[in-house]
Amino acid sequence: MESKKSSSLLKSTLIMSTATFLSRILGLVREQAIAFYFGASGATDTFNVAYRIPNLLRDLLAEGAFSSAFVPTFTETLKRNRDEAAELFRTCFWFLLLLTTFITIFFIIFAPSIILLFAPEYQLDPHKFELTVGLLRIMSPFLTLVSLAAILMGVLNTARIFFVPALAPAIFNVASILFIFFLTPYLESRGSDGIYALAWGVLAGGFVQLMIQVPLLKKIGFTFSRPSSFFSPALKKILKRLIPGLVGVAAAQINILINTVLATSSIVGSVSWLNYAFRLFSFPLGILSVALGSSTLVHFSDAWKSHQRAKALDILQRSTFYSWALVAIPFIFLAIFSDWLVVLVYERGLFQINDSLQTTKALFWYGLGLPFYGLLKVLVPIFYTIDRAKIPMYTALVSLSVNVIYSLIFIGDLGHVALAQATTLSVTTNGLLLLFFLNKYLDLPWNFFLSKNLNCLIFSTAICLIPAWYMHQHIPFFAFHNMIQLVILGLIAIIFLLLFETLLYFFGVGPIFINRIKFLKF
Numbered sequence: 001m002e003s004k005k006s007s008s009l010l011k012s013t014l015i016m017s018t019a020t021f022l023s024r025i026l027g028l029v030r031e032q033a034i035a036f037y038f039g040a041s042g043a044t045d046t047f048n049v050a051y052r053i054p055n056l057l058r059d060l061l062a063e064g065a066f067s068s069a070f071v072p073t074f075t076e077t078l079k080r081n082r083d084e085a086a087e088l089f090r091t092c093f094w095f096l097l098l099l100t101t102f103i104t105i106f107f108i109i110f111a112p113s114i115i116l117l118f119a120p121e122y123q124l125d126p127h128k129f130e131l132t133v134g135l136l137r138i139m140s141p142f143l144t145l146v147s148l149a150a151i152l153m154g155v156l157n158t159a160r161i162f163f164v165p166a167l168a169p170a171i172f173n174v175a176s177i178l179f180i181f182f183l184t185p186y187l188e189s190r191g192s193d194g195i196y197a198l199a200w201g202v203l204a205g206g207f208v209q210l211m212i213q214v215p216l217l218k219k220i221g222f223t224f225s226r227p228s229s230f231f232s233p234a235l236k237k238i239l240k241r242l243i244p245g246l247v248g249v250a251a252a253q254i255n256i257l258i259n260t261v262l263a264t265s266s267i268v269g270s271v272s273w274l275n276y277a278f279r280l281f282s283f284p285l286g287i288l289s290v291a292l293g294s295s296t297l298v299h300f301s302d303a304w305k306s307h308q309r310a311k312a313l314d315i316l317q318r319s320t321f322y323s324w325a326l327v328a329i330p331f332i333f334l335a336i337f338s339d340w341l342v343v344l345v346y347e348r349g350l351f352q353i354n355d356s357l358q359t360t361k362a363l364f365w366y367g368l369g370l371p372f373y374g375l376l377k378v379l380v381p382i383f384y385t386i387d388r389a390k391i392p393m394y395t396a397l398v399s400l401s402v403n404v405i406y407s408l409i410f411i412g413d414l415g416h417v418a419l420a421q422a423t424t425l426s427v428t429t430n431g432l433l434l435l436f437f438l439n440k441y442l443d444l445p446w447n448f449f450l451s452k453n454l455n456c457l458i459f460s461t462a463i464c465l466i467p468a469w470y471m472h473q474h475i476p477f478f479a480f481h482n483m484i485q486l487v488i489l490g491l492i493a494i495i496f497l498l499l500f501e502t503l504l505y506f507f508g509v510g511p512i513f514i515n516r517i518k519f520l521k522f
Contacts, residue, residue: 026173039350050135145206172205277362284330334367369424372431399430
């Protein structure tokens with residue numbers, strides 16, 4: 001029975017992770033293309049600032065707060081009556097469509113004022129300012145497209161359809177890559193700035209990300225017809241859960257936005273260095289932790305709404321443990337081999353040695369926060385299901401304060417590195433506070449999260465850091481060609497996965513993955 005519980009959660013997680021893996025690989029290719037064509041320049045700084053604005057609201061309204069509030073309510077309604085659930089979907093779909101369309105129009109009209117708010121330093125450079133305004137106007141409709149795609153993903157996940165929704169972002173990246181390779185030279189040949197190709201790629205990618213899920217939604221019997229009421233009691237319930245959590249769910253994203261704003265006042269390239277580092281950092285996070293968080297939300301909500309407390313708590317404990325276990329090897333790589341990763345992925349074209357050095361500094365500090373980033377993906381949605389949505393808001397406000405205070409104190413001396421440090425510090429603070437309050441409100445034993453298995457996991461990870469450091473010091477990585485470098489990193493990953501599994505087995509915990517894979521029946 002225990003094996004079946006583990007395999008059910010891990011199965012849906014790995015199904016989503018498989019699709020997300022392809023998406024993240026293509027995402028890295030997209031970042032490589034940007035680095036090759038534009039490097040870490042003023043142009044890439046303007047794109048990152050403009051993209052960050054609708055992307056933040058995407059995290060708030062789509063993949064963050066709204067999705068976390070929608071899934072438990074939709075699951076509860078679906079268990080009671082399928083027709084009511086279909087009506088709830090239509091109500092939420094049209095609500096998001098109208099809300100995000102209004103925000104999009106607002107962005108387009110008031111783009112200059114918005115850029116002045118988020119990047120006041122840009123007004124000193126008229127060309128840079130106008131470029132950022134133009135990029136924001138092009139990408140504004142992306143908010144609507146990706147928000148609707150997220151609610152479709154929530155419905156499909158509830159119906160236990162995980163693969164295609166998780167694959168949708170891969171299509172987004174394909175569209176973006178094609179626009180970079182083909183539209184950039186075309187625009188530059190016409191005397192226009194090639195960075196506009198990135199913005200049009202984002203818009204096209206958002207469209208295909210939405211459309212790829214539509215056939216599946218129709219297949220399970222849901223339509224987009226106008227709802228009988230645009231403000232139903234169920235929608236009010238979702239909004240009640242949503243409003244206090246807007247800050248809570250997107251705490252990490254808000255931290256990144258604050259860092260982006262502060263980085264615009266630093267030297268040219270700071271915004272891009274942080275962005276390149278965070279993209280590489282989020283690669284394992286997106287493949288493993290995001291998938292686990294989405295899977296946990298569906299399984300936990302299903303058990304909790306069925307009044308199966310013991311099963312729900314079992315899912316929560318396993319998910320928390322897996323959130324650390326899945327990122328253990330990536331944590332080792334980011335802590336020890338961050339410079340190898342940056343050079344292998346980015347250093348070509350206009351991305352030069354100094355760009356690698358500065359990106360590595362940021363990546364190292366982001367990497368130290370990886371376990372708590374993963375933990376947030378699991379814990380925050382749980383508070384929506386247990387009707388404690390205000391707690392993530394309060395903890396997020398504390399973590400945001402930590403981020404801002406630390407950044408303002410140290411940015412003058414450390415530059416963009418201080419911003420990466422502040423982000424990790426604030427996320428760690430947020431994660432620890434959420435663990436405390438979840439333990440309190442669910443009336444859990446004091447060691448519910450700090451279990452023997454987790455202690456053994458942390459100790460095993462610490463042991464692995466020692467040979468990793470030794471390898472980093474004695475392998476002449478930079479003397480080899482890129483393909484050989486890739487092989488070296490691949491072999492090291494296999495070595496440490498086996499070592500990690502062996503240590504867990506020795507301590508009586510695992511192996512975590514090898515024994516679990518046999519239960520997965522796709």
